[in-house]
């Protein structure tokens with residue numbers, strides 16, 4: 001069985017595939033154009049996909065009838081049209097859990113960076129502006145006892161809530177498709193409506209799976225309803241927020257600050273005026289970028305391909321419904 005992997009992944013994953021006797025195909029050059037990528041995919045039986053550059057949509061599936069399985073090197077699967085995959089009985093694997101700690105660590109890091117204006121102050125040092133002690137300049141805010149609103153309380157949201165509760169005794173509210181009883185029991189998380197979430201959060205952190213219906217959900221009408229001291233954190237997908245609206249909300253002080261590990265568009269332009277603001281911290285989508293998480297992702301993606309190659313069920317599957325018939 002031929003497995004196409006578009007970018008090098010940690011060795012633990014490739015080793016597992018090789019030891020199973022699978023033929024791995026890597027591109028000569030990892031910066032593929034869409035056409036080049038498609039050509040590689042056409043010749044593969046299964047794909048281990050790294051990154052979200054190209055969409056697995058109807059066009060892809062029609063162009064690549066040989067592809068029988070896709071193992072994503074990510075927990076998010078918003079770049080795959082699951083309906084199209086289901087119609088063709090193609091399992092789509094993902095990598096849950098192994099990156100929950102690392103990604104929630106980044107949300108936690110951004111929350112603190114923004115609250116204490118870390119980026120702004122670091123820039124001052126780099127610019128040679130380490131000025132005399134000023135009791136009034138660039139003051140941050142403390143997080144103790146504040147309200148953290150989680151949009152999407154799944155595995156990553158849970159970790160973020162737990163850390164914030166333990167570190168700062170934050171009051172946790174959340175909005176989700178379904179209730180999270182464990183979070184309610186373990187740290188008194190309270191389920192609230194979306195409206196209540198945006199109005200009551202001192203920090204609002206986005207952790208949901210992205211779907212096209214949620215594009216630009218966090219726009220000016222939402223930012224206007226948020227508290228003026230609120231910090232908006234997005235480590236999920238940039239598509240959740242309207243970046244121009246976020247910029248305006250920050251400039252007009254509708255909200256206090258923002259921390260982004262994902263941007264809209266992504267990657268964003270270095271000229272984006274949002275980067276000039278003093279109340280923002282932006283990272284280049286590094287949520288899962290730890291040795292531990294990336295090794296875990298490689299292992300899970302390899303497990304998915306191996307299970308498929310042996311005629312079994314992918315153990316970490318984004319569309320388990322393909323196995324129900």
Ligand code: DGY
Pocket residue numbers: 051073074075076077099236287288
């Ligand atoms: C994920 O796993 O979905 C991360 O965002 C990396 O793409």
